[in-house]
Amino acid sequence: SQQGEEDPQALSIQEGENATMNCSYKTSINNLQWYRQNSGRGLVHLILIRSNEREKHSGRLRVTLDTSKKSSSLLITASRAADTASYFCATEYQGAQKLVFGQGTRLTINP
């Protein structure tokens, strides 16, 4: 079963705009990670946020974590056509040493 649910399932925006994707999960976690996947390829790690952290930045990426609401968001600022991909959140819930992935958000950046 997949713990995370992502919202929206698909997002289409214009180049230069910001893109926000949300992830909700069900049980207490050790950390939450975001991955990117280009069509038909493997996943690439973007950022990891631990349960005791609230916000993290990496380049044009900003991730927030609200453990009271069991939710996270990924913000991509100043989007580029090359950001077109599927984005997945993945959680390591307490007591397990594996990542459980959500269904993903398919992001399309229109030039």
Added chain:
Amino acid sequence: GAGVSQTPSNKVTEKGKYVELRCDPISGHTALYWYRQSLGQGPEFLIYFQGTGAADDSGLPNDRFFAVRPEGSVSTLKIQRTERGDSAMYLCASSSGLGDTGELFFGEGSRLTVL
């Protein structure tokens, strides 16, 4: 190589046949994971190795699926009596295995098609 390598990249087989998928992790990574991904879905956990032993095989769907990692490096996912529903992308990932589950490094996957 520097990354996780999976072979074959594509495998087409007939219903009922036996299939082996290979994963060569990043050198020195003790943790190795197998995931299965259907079209339009997120990766679904199958099995996790720490060294040579399967630390968690709770995701294997049934006893037709088996995985080994005899020397703690290369792993092979074995599927017996394949069914059309086994068609999917099979992803392998490795990590350092230290502490909690940190960043996973994924291979490009093996796409299995069962006719």
